[in-house]
Amino acid sequence: MSSAPAPPPAADPVADLHRSGRLAAEYPRLPELLRGLGDDELQRAGRLLTRLSPDEVLAEHPGQPTVSVAVTGHGTVSGLVPPLTAELARHGLLLRPHVGDFGSWLFDLADPASEVYAAGGDLVVCVLDADVVFDEVPWPWRPEDVEQVLAEKVRLLDKLAATHASAGSGTLVYTTLPLPREFSAQLVDHRSRSRLGAVWRRGNARLLGLMEEHPGLVVLDLDQLLTGPAALGDARLAAYTGTPFTPELTAALARDLAHLVRGRSGRAKKVLAVDLDGTLWGGVLGDDGPEGIEVAGGLRGRAFRQLQRVVAQLASRGVLLAAVSKNDLDPVRQVLREHPEMTLREDDFVRVVANWEPKHGNLRALAEDLNLGLDSFVFADDSAYECGLVARELPEVTVLHLDGDPALHARRLLADGWFDVRDLTEDDVRRPARYREELVRKDFLDSFASLEDYLRELEVRVELATASETDTPRLAQLTQRTNQFNLTTRRLQHDEVRALAGSPGQLVLAIRSGDRFGDNGLVGAVFVRTGGPVWRIDNFLLSCRVFARGIEQGCLAALLEHARARGAEAVEARYVPSPKNGKVKDFYPRNGFDAHGHAEDGSALFRHELRRITAVPGHLGLTVRWEREGTR
Structure with missing residues (x-):
């Protein structure tokens, strides 16, 4: 019996454009082409894009937004360029990179005349790792030795941030220093391991605290990236190439850096428009009634409650929250006002849109009411049909398909940091209330001739x-x-x-x-x-x-x-x-x-x-x- 023929290979539009020599000409299409790619596919796209000269793209598209990023660090950091190129292309940005020499971070940041200062007009990224400290501790070492060297390094990084503030431009980025298990495992007693952990965490806490003293500095906490699938390091890469992190962690860092660039370039999203049935609660309100939807009870209900809590937290930090649902308005309002298990209430939304009109039309009208561009919107829905229709009719809107297991909804919503900004002001926190007032003003306007x-x-x-x-x-x-x-x-x-x-x-x-x-x-x-x-x-x-x-x-x-x-x-x-x-x-x-x-x-x-x-x-x-x- 013959086996079934193998399925044709998946289309790779970036590779096709590269082979045809049209990648520069089609660069503005990359946000669409890279949308929804998996990690491996995005890595491949990034490697192809690094072969493309920024000048080639600018010759075709003089108005293409471009970001100058200089990367330096303690080890080999060139591996950050391909994933960062792809991540920025996803957001409609073109990377002009510069990579410092191996281990040159101290000279690059201490000398305002260095190539890193000249090249990093928008971002200077300094990738740090544990060897910054352990290369200078005596051998054999004790936790007290590590504490002394780590404190000296943080003081040095403080001075380098001040140098950049006075002589550089744009944003300086440090990474924290994750502690590999190989170092704590060299301490055979658990008391010393605990002491080392406390010393290391205090050092990273002081490093993170430098952001309070230097307005032009951002410190990215790599420990948070290690809670996902990314492992910290690969022993062979570290030994033979001097690369401190795995490709997975490097890609996760590139994604966070792209979020930072997107925010500082005015491209952070402002509005989260969410579906209700199957998205913020389980079930269909029109069929199951208020008492039948899954809001907080049971295993699935708890998953929907977690998503509601995440959405409420985003709203409390200035994200404009809107509901866009195919439902009758009165039952929806009743649930938002009266359901005892709801985390989100009607006042958490700047607008609740519940009708039977196409959702892309409702989103367009909402953008007009809020006087915001559609590219300020993130739309989240569990329906593949609704997501596909909005993506086709409103390509400016970022569409998140929250399908499948509701326990994964919150992670998918947060994965891309769509609303990330460097700083949050009091005006940001008050933004939702002010936009609600603005909609009242609009209704007031409608009453005048x-x-x-x-x-x-x-x-x-x-x-x-x-x-x-x-x-x-x-x-x-x-x-x-x-x-x-x-x-x-x-x-x-x-x-x-x-x-x-x-x-x-x-x-x-x-x-x-x-x-x-x-x-x-x-x-x-x-x-x-x-x-x-x-x-x-x-x-x-x-x-x-x-x-x-x-x-x-x-x-x-x-x-x-x-x-x-x-x-x-x-x-x-x-x-x-x-x-x-x-x-x-x-x-x-x-x-x-x-x-x-x-x-x-x-x-x-x-x-x-x-x-x-x-x-x-x-x-x-x-x-x-x-x-x-x-x-x-």
């Missing part, structure tokens, strides 16, 4: 003030996460904003707003160079939550009046086009600026001669403070 009537009744309050030190984290975050009303899309880190705010000839302004429905918080920023007779607006940005209320016109008018009062002859500004800020391309011309040519980078230049300044909109209650508090 004209926008002018609505704005008069809204009672908009605005404060334009010189930024204080406490504003710095939120201002940096606005530059990183604001895309639509961002005139240059220049991303700034915490220390860069602080340096600008403290520099002579620089004016960093914070915009706050509120109205009859609540306080919107710090929603915008203006960066201005004030030296000389011509002032220059380097960037103007505003949260999408407060568009179309006259806030931007009022703040710009106040700034122009201030420039004229201080003796300026003119104010210049520029607009750098991006895929998302097209709606503000005529912001400056609409407010009295004349076209003034183009810069070498293709950006449009504008100039206001300060003769006729547009008045502050009459419905706006504007307060202006040009001096920092405490400076008078």
